[in-house]
Amino acid sequence: MDRGLLESLNAERRARRAVIRVTNLATGAERLVREAELDRADPLVAELAARFRSAKSGMVEAADDGRLFLTVHVPPPRLVCIGAVHITQALAPMARMAGFDVSVIDPRTAFATEDRFEGVPLFPDWPDDVIPGKVGLDAYTGLVAVTHDPKIDDWPIARALEAGSFYVGALGSRKTHGRRVERLTAAGVDPAAIARIAAPIGLDIGAQSPAEIAVAVLAQAIQALRRRPAAEAARAGTSGEAAPAALPADASS
Amino acid sequence: MGDALDLSEKDVLGIAEAWRGEGRAVALATVVETWGSAPRPIGSHLVIDEDGRFEGSVSGGCVEGAVVGEAVDVIGDGRPRLLEFGVADETAWRVGLSCGGRIAVYVERID
Numbered sequence: 001m002d003r004g005l006l007e008s009l010n011a012e013r014r015a016r017r018a019v020i021r022v023t024n025l026a027t028g029a030e031r032l033v034r035e036a037e038l039d040r041a042d043p044l045v046a047e048l049a050a051r052f053r054s055a056k057s058g059m060v061e062a063a064d065d066g067r068l069f070l071t072v073h074v075p076p077p078r079l080v081c082i083g084a085v086h087i088t089q090a091l092a093p094m095a096r097m098a099g100f101d102v103s104v105i106d107p108r109t110a111f112a113t114e115d116r117f118e119g120v121p122l123f124p125d126w127p128d129d130v131i132p133g134k135v136g137l138d139a140y141t142g143l144v145a146v147t148h149d150p151k152i153d154d155w156p157i158a159r160a161l162e163a164g165s166f167y168v169g170a171l172g173s174r175k176t177h178g179r180r181v182e183r184l185t186a187a188g189v190d191p192a193a194i195a196r197i198a199a200p201i202g203l204d205i206g207a208q209s210p211a212e213i214a215v216a217v218l219a220q221a222i223q224a225l226r227r228r229p230a231a232e233a234a235r236a237g238t239s240g241e242a243a244p245a246a247l248p249a250d251a252s253s
Numbered sequence: 254m255g256d257a258l259d260l261s262e263k264d265v266l267g268i269a270e271a272w273r274g275e276g277r278a279v280a281l282a283t284v285v286e287t288w289g290s291a292p293r294p295i296g297s298h299l300v301i302d303e304d305g306r307f308e309g310s311v312s313g314g315c316v317e318g319a320v321v322g323e324a325v326d327v328i329g330d331g332r333p334r335l336l337e338f339g340v341a342d343e344t345a346w347r348v349g350l351s352c353g354g355r356i357a358v359y360v361e362r363i364d
Contacts, residue, residue, distance in 0.1 A: 001363045028333055056295070
């Protein structure tokens with residue numbers, strides 16, 4: 001392995017950008033592929049796109065090159081919850097078990113208390129006081145907005161859409177969401193971005209209790225992370241980047 | 254769940270870069286294939302320096318000793334090696350995986 005390549009690889013990892021190292025185990029030839037620069041002309045494009053989604057390293061047989069090993073480095077996914085409500089109390093431990101770094105933001109100090117969220121990074125602040133400074137948003141961060149209060153939810157929703165977050169879910173009925181769409185549109189948010197909001201939040205599994213809703217939200221966030229189009233994450237870094245041509249069918253959801 | 258558990262583990266590639274930056278000769282071992290039950294997932298790393306000091310893991314302790322020995326040779330001649338470890342009757346209690354799996358480990362020098 002070339003030392004310069006190792007340094008580039010680590011720089012990408014520290015910046016929370018996904019990268020794959022392609023190594024020919026027979027010859028030692030190697031290259032780095034950044035997710036944001038995934039090229040549709042790359043002979044491995046479909047394989048690389050699938051690996052960025054699955055985050056799994058592994059061997060691939062290339063037509064000309066023989067056996068190549070793909071070491072996949074994907075940032076640890078995060079979930080930022082706006083609203084220290086009942087759903088979040090159930091969602092935070094579940095999401096941590098599923099491998100997400102979780103943080104909770106709620107300026108209403110009656111909700112955002114340590115004993116309700118033991119061991120979870122908790123910010124009893126307005127979202128614009130801690131985002132982006134203390135709580136970053138990027139392509140590998142999902143946003144769950146569940147305060148039901150536009151004063152608190154709208155701003156971080158718009159920021160998460162801008163940042164290309166893999167998941168943006170918002171609580172509220174269709175009617176509530178309709179008014180949210182009107183407000184975000186009036187605020188100049190791109191309609192295509194607004195269409196990415198999962199609202200009403202959560203997979204439609206008939207969830208009733210806060211814990212059941214948390215399951216529906218977590219499942220929807222995981223689905224968004226693992227089935228996202230390859231270009232979705234790339235868009236955060238290079239706006240307007242076209243999707244690679246050869247993608248598996250399930251990438252279109 | 255493997256990925257989730259990895260998050261709290263040492264940043265082996267960061268350590269490799271730091272060691273190399275200190276002027277130490279360094280090799281990197283990577284799990285590139287697994288068959289059956291394997292203790293560490295594909296992509297797991299172990300970094301080794303010329304004195305046999307190491308960080309990370311490729312097997313949870315079963316074959317690290319052998320990998321470190323090979324890595325010192327790789328550092329010496331710069332030639333990467335693909336090592337295979339499995340549980341065979343005659344080696345089960347020497348170098349092998351007590352869980353019954355097989356793994357392939359690629360060892361390369363960081364130049």
